Amino acid sequence: MRTHTNDRLKGTLDLLVLRILASQGRMHGYGITLRIEQISGNVLRLEEGSLYPALHRMTQAGWLKPEWGASESNRRARYYSITAAGRRQLTEETREWSQLTEAVARVLSLA
């Protein structure tokens, strides 16, 4: 399942999720949603339904480790944390992302 790496939007979502989990530790899906809104200053509005299939996919890929726990309101919620493979993927995606942005920036400055 490497197809999504060429898919910028999905790649971006993966990158964001991995980045957030790498810095924040364990979070549930709703928490991740709020964090993305917060750090992007509401610029990146996620279609929230799409987050969960992505989480599932990243779990399947071994980047995330899910576990059930109690939420702030004491309800059962599913928490995700990043795995070692996930950190490697984060490095890789971050590098790809910077290469891309760098390339775009060059094209833009040339034009």
Added chain:
Amino acid sequence: MSWINRISNLFRRNQVDDELEEELQFHLDARTRDNLRAGMNAKAALHDARRRVGNATLAKERAHEVNIVMSIETAGRDLRYALRSLRKSPGFTLVAVLTLALGIGANTAVFSIVDAALLRPLPYRNAHRLVMIAQRLPKELVPAFDTYREFEEWNRHSSSFETMAAATWARDAGAILSWHGTKQEILAVPATVNFFSMLDVRAAQGRTFEAADLNSACTVVLAHSFWQKRLGSAPDWIGKSLTLDDRACTIVGVMPKDFSFYPKQTEVWTLITPGSRFIDKPWDMPVLAFGLLKPGVSRLAAQGELASIQSRIIAESPGFAAMKLEPVLEDLQSEFTWLTGRNLRRGLLILFAVVGFVLLIACVNVANLLLGRATGRQKEFGVRAALGAGQSRLIRQMLTESTVLSLFGGGLGILLAILCVRYVTTKEAMQLPPGNPISVNWEALVFMLVIAVLTGLLFGVVPAWKASRLDLNEVLKQSTHAASRAASSHRTSRNLVVAEIALSLIVLVAAGLLIQSMIRLTNAPLGYERDGLLSSDIHLPPSSYPQPEDSMRFWDRLELKLASLPGVRGVAFAPSLFSGGGTGPVTIAGAGSSSRVVSASDSQPVSNEYFRVTGIPLLQGREFSGVDRSNSLPVAVVNEAFAREFFPKETAIGQRIKLGEPDSREPWLTIVGVAGDVSRPTLFEGYSRDPSVYRPLRQAPEGSLSIFVRTAGSPRAVEPEVGPAVATVDSNLPIPTVQTVSESLAWFTAEPRFRAELFSLFSALALLLAAVGIYGVLSQRVAQRTHEIGIRVALGARRDDLLKMIVGEGLRLTLMGIATGIAGSLALTRFLSGMLYGVTSTDPLTVAAVSFLLLLVALLACYLPARRAMRLDPLIALRCE
């Protein structure tokens, strides 16, 4: 939040999806809570939460569906899901599968028969070039035999054929087999030497006829069934001999089990040899010619050639020349079908149409069931749609489900078809043409698969389309009120009920017409009293009875013998009551020399007691009696039809007629009496009352006649005595088969009867399915309106009004269906007209009776749900979700 709960139903079996659902629910709850905290009202908070979750998964799924691997995966998933959801409602699945099995099974069975009888070519080589050559009067439908003379001439001079052969099952077909000291008549078909080689069939043991056999006195080839039943399948019969007609006949071969030719009951084929009667008296020997046309020669061209050859020799026989018969070529397969049953082809096709109708009704029923189920599952679909299943995805899911249903139905239907076909072939319930054996073969299997998939799509597509066109908001919002929902799917199911009633009506009308026709055919007055009358055919071999006096002496002694039996009221001898004889020329003496020649039946020699014994009324004049001796004035009795047609103004009594042309040497006969007409079964499932002439047996002795015995009590008591009585008069005669006249008539009504029975069966099936359909739709409707009914009752609606409301709705549907059905049946039943006797294809009584029956059944199907509605407790109804 009941819809969230429904999700868990949907995904109960799937751990991953289960967890996803819980996550989603948590997400929605958390977002809603935060929205509430932010100051939104409850509704807006929930709405916003849902909006944000959005439809992203839909886009994801669509993107994936481009991938072909994905769609195979999807198909597999759809299949698993379909199986799971069918397993969850076993009642529905069972009813649907059984309904479809009946429909598909009946269709597959009828297809197997149609395929073998009409579609598949005969199992002979070059079957498409094989023809049968018969003769026909201009403008007459019934073909006649050729004569051996004509065949000889065609065979010698025609250049249209690769091979020609002849065979015959005409009047003298049959031979007397001497077997372990008794004599039995068997069906022996004389054939020419190249009969088998023309068909290119080989014997299973030994060989078929060869040119060398023409030098032996008598050679036979055995049918497999004869070898099996009479000879006990012993392997060493080749080269041995059988005694047929007191001659030793060498067995050269046994045909394979699958080989058959017309007539299917043939037991042996005997070789026509140069020393036989065929060669000696070729004009007297009726045969049928068969030929393998040369490639590229048309039937019409060959027919013309045969006609011209015939015209060169016809003058040899003035009798035949006068008949002006013309040779006609028909392809062998259609001739087989025609010979087997005059209406067989059309009957089979109509039967096919009828089972098609039954399948349609079954489809409509299952579509209704699916619609009802879909209405119940709207929330499930809503949730699936909310989770991103696209419309096409939902339709595919539904269609997978319906196709799985119909394939199960088809599987079960195959079993049903095999049973049906086995019944038809082993019980010989149906006369089927020779040639291809009937079996549920690969073609039938493919046919079944195709119709199973087609019906799956047919009954699945409407419910699927309906289910997929959901207004998501509507569906998800509904939590309690069921009354308004699915108005459109209800409209669809009402239309389906109308269609179902209409289809059933058409099938019922057809069955009604056939049953009536069959009853009229069976009970038609025949012109004689058939009850308590036994008959049996006797053929006196010319070798033992060379002179007319010899056979006369035999009849006299037999009469004495039979009349002395207890329980016998009278005995007579005459030709069969069922065959009218030919249409030979009759000369009527006119005033002066103005005699005229008319066409009437051949004369029937009858014994003196004949009219009294059979109960044919004598209308004028006298019967034959002891005064009519061989040397007294030649007399005749004519029937009413004869008198009316040829002596319309004057009395027939005292008129003189001559059988044959004016210059023939036949004696002039004086008419002494007029008898009532006899209805003789025709080949076309009707009766004819043709002009006929009777002569006293003593003045026209005959060796082949039927015995008629009028019994005082039950004919069964006398029946076993007749055969031994014949044996005491001449122990060399084969023991004749004795039957009541009604029994012998049974062959004639067998096919119409079987057809009527089949149609009754299918129409009963259609009626049952329609009743289930109406009941299903109305009771679903009542269930959906439970809430509404509760409100009505609470507001004071009387139970009568409720009854009227529910039954009224059903009644409206039924009447619409009946009206549509009547229109349809008027358009379609005319295809039956050739098979009806004594009833028109638009018989208003039948249509009315059938409509009434349907109405009754429909009312019953309406009443049950209505009663349930009436008994509803308004409190429970109001609370009911």
